[in-house]
Amino acid sequence: MTSQSAGPQKKHERKRSLLDSDKPQKITVIVFGASGDLAKKKTYPALFGLYRNGFLPAGTQIVGYARTKMELDEFHKRITGFVKLPKDEQEAAHIQKQLDEFKRICHYQSGQYDQGADFDELNQRVRKLEMGIANANRVFYLALPPSQFINVAAQIRKHCYAEDGENRIIVEKPFGKDLDSSRELQAGLSALFREDEVYRIDHYLGKEMVKNLLILRFANVFFGAIWSRQYIENVQITFKEAIGTQGRGGYFDEFGIIRDVMQNHLLQILSIIGMERPVTLDSEDVRDEKVKLLRAIRPLETDDVVLGQYTASADGKEEGYLDDKTVPKGSKTPTYAAAAFWINNERWEGVPFILKCGKALNEQKTEIRIQFRDVPGSIFPGELARNELVVRVQPNEAVYMKMMNKMPGLSFDTTISELDLSYDQRYSDHKIPDAYESLILDCLRGDHSNFVRNDELDAAWKIFTPLLHKIDAGEVDSQDYEYGSRGPERAIEFVRNLGYIRHHQQYVWNDQKGKL
Numbered sequence: 001m002t003s004q005s006a007g008p009q010k011k012h013e014r015k016r017s018l019l020d021s022d023k024p025q026k027i028t029v030i031v032f033g034a035s036g037d038l039a040k041k042k043t044y045p046a047l048f049g050l051y052r053n054g055f056l057p058a059g060t061q062i063v064g065y066a067r068t069k070m071e072l073d074e075f076h077k078r079i080t081g082f083v084k085l086p087k088d089e090q091e092a093a094h095i096q097k098q099l100d101e102f103k104r105i106c107h108y109q110s111g112q113y114d115q116g117a118d119f120d121e122l123n124q125r126v127r128k129l130e131m132g133i134a135n136a137n138r139v140f141y142l143a144l145p146p147s148q149f150i151n152v153a154a155q156i157r158k159h160c161y162a163e164d165g166e167n168r169i170i171v172e173k174p175f176g177k178d179l180d181s182s183r184e185l186q187a188g189l190s191a192l193f194r195e196d197e198v199y200r201i202d203h204y205l206g207k208e209m210v211k212n213l214l215i216l217r218f219a220n221v222f223f224g225a226i227w228s229r230q231y232i233e234n235v236q237i238t239f240k241e242a243i244g245t246q247g248r249g250g251y252f253d254e255f256g257i258i259r260d261v262m263q264n265h266l267l268q269i270l271s272i273i274g275m276e277r278p279v280t281l282d283s284e285d286v287r288d289e290k291v292k293l294l295r296a297i298r299p300l301e302t303d304d305v306v307l308g309q310y311t312a313s314a315d316g317k318e319e320g321y322l323d324d325k326t327v328p329k330g331s332k333t334p335t336y337a338a339a340a341f342w343i344n345n346e347r348w349e350g351v352p353f354i355l356k357c358g359k360a361l362n363e364q365k366t367e368i369r370i371q372f373r374d375v376p377g378s379i380f381p382g383e384l385a386r387n388e389l390v391v392r393v394q395p396n397e398a399v400y401m402k403m404m405n406k407m408p409g410l411s412f413d414t415t416i417s418e419l420d421l422s423y424d425q426r427y428s429d430h431k432i433p434d435a436y437e438s439l440i441l442d443c444l445r446g447d448h449s450n451f452v453r454n455d456e457l458d459a460a461w462k463i464f465t466p467l468l469h470k471i472d473a474g475e476v477d478s479q480d481y482e483y484g485s486r487g488p489e490r491a492i493e494f495v496r497n498l499g500y501i502r503h504h505q506q507y508v509w510n511d512q513k514g515k516l
């Protein structure tokens with residue numbers, strides 16, 4: 001049986017969908033930083049995805065705003081360049097036609113981020129597009145560097161805020177660099193917008209497999225029953241990229257891998273895996289549980305982490321982090337981190353949650369690996385491999401359970417096998433939506449479940465801030481690792497010492513489905 005719903009059930013008065021079909025809504029989306037990388041690679045392709053799948057109400061208009069002066073044609077080329085067309089010619093032609101229609105609702109205006117007069121002009125433009133509809137709604141998408149957040153939010157509030165309709169403001173990470181700067185940002189933002197108007201994007205919360213975690217955990221009795229220290233030995237959440245900073249070193253160096261990926265994307269995943277069952281699926285109930293979990297994690301100490309920075313590949317084809325011209329000379333910024341998180345509660349005491357992330361590694365993947373305890377009092381000869389539940393977030397979404405099985409035949413030998421839910425086979429007819437598409441849709445629906453609440457952010461920064469200050473002061477050791485390797489040697493040992501046992505030698509995966 002498939003249970004269908006438009007999203008979590010409604011409870012709070014403030015949660016108002018702009019997509020109710022019985023009450024047609026007028027929406028204008030205003031994208032700040034429209035000339036930038038994020039806008040062209042993620043925001044506009046996601047908006048197009050929503051447009052072509054009929055999720056944007058008729059009459060929706062999208063206005064791009066940035067400092068760069070640009071002709072509309074050039075802007076259109078820029079924002080549609082990253083939309084992928086399918087191989088099938090007929091289908092590609094159909095999407096191309098939709099793309100041409102989409103361009104008609106995409107406008108562009110250049111202006112400064114600190115000039116009231118430019119925002120007044122923007123407001124006039126938006127009003128014109130709203131065609132006099134009094135309660136038209138506005139979604140402000142800030143695809144901007146954090147240094148501009150408050151500046152722009154203040155101008156919006158003063159010059160572009162819709163007095164009669166709904167206002168929603170979407171902000172991108174990083175939300176600060178530590179607890180103090182995050183609080184400063186929060187204070188700035190909350191003086192201008194109500195918390196229910198703010199949507200802090202962590203795009204990992206929009207990924208299909210991350211959204212699936214709630215269902216895996218709370219809609220399956222067998223997972224619910226074994227989800228605790230009684231059966232789970234350790235949890236690993238891994239993010240690997242096979243590319244380095246690639247000219248983005250200037251931005252990256254200011255933050256480092258912990259602030260870039262671990263404090264947000266990986267910690268969000270951890271909180272969903274670790275939290276208690278929310279009372280309902282209402283966004284506030286879900287976020288209440290995440291905050292409770294985060295508050296039970298003790299702040300990281302130096303011994304809880306292993307850091308690394310990548311060097312050039314052995315063949316010299318790939319440059320090291322310090323060879324990137326945009327990286328300051330002699331920078332100590334970590335491009336790899338592994339850290340153990342300890343949750344001080346009844347469910348998780350003693351179970352390490354190991355978060356690992358790095359750039360320029362041997363492969364690209366994000367996965368969650370839950371390793372279960374040894375079978376007590378085994379009656380079988382030899383070592384039994386531990387069960388593992390693996391949720392592969394990307395690429396090739398999958399959920400698989402590694403388990404012991406009888407080797408088919410006349411012997412009574414055991415072998416490691418898997419219960420395999422590979423999405424490309426099980427759901428071959430389904431398109432997995434892009435995370436941004438899914439999150440912008442949630443925002444239009446008024447659903448905050450997959451956005452970060454301010455107290456959640458506070459709790460997250462409390463875990464990291466003391467350690468980050470030590471790293472910034474150069475007080476934490478870091479080990480070099482080669483571009484394309486598995487990361488610093490020390491990290492492998494670190495994971496082993498935390499109790500993870502790898503049974504790889506005994507395991508062969510055959511994705512051709514057939515012979516082993």
Ligand SMILES: NC(=O)C1=CN([C@@H]2O[C@H](COP(=O)(O)OP(=O)(O)OC[C@H]3O[C@@H](n4cnc5c(N)ncnc54)[C@H](OP(=O)(O)O)[C@@H]3O)[C@@H](O)[C@H]2O)C=CC1
Nearest residue numbers: 236238369390398399400418420421422492502504507509
């Ligand atoms: N449905 C599907 O698509 C399925 C696919 N498979 C595939 O089978 C293969 C094996 O799967 P699985 O056993 O789950 O995963 P792997 O053997 O790839 O990894 C298991 C764990 O061992 C670590 N590891 C990998 N190499 C080393 C090393 N040299 N030294 C120390 N630790 C290491 C990994 O860490 P790290 O994350 O840091 O690399 C990971 O935590 C994978 O390619 C997997 O994708 C298996 C089952 C189902």
Ligand SMILES: O=C1O[C@H](COP(=O)(O)O)[C@@H](O)[C@H](O)[C@H]1O
Nearest residue numbers: 173203241260261265366394435
């Ligand atoms: O937020 C970020 O995420 C990307 C990785 O996102 P993905 O969806 O491609 O996995 C990462 O490359 C970037 O450094 C970081 O800022």
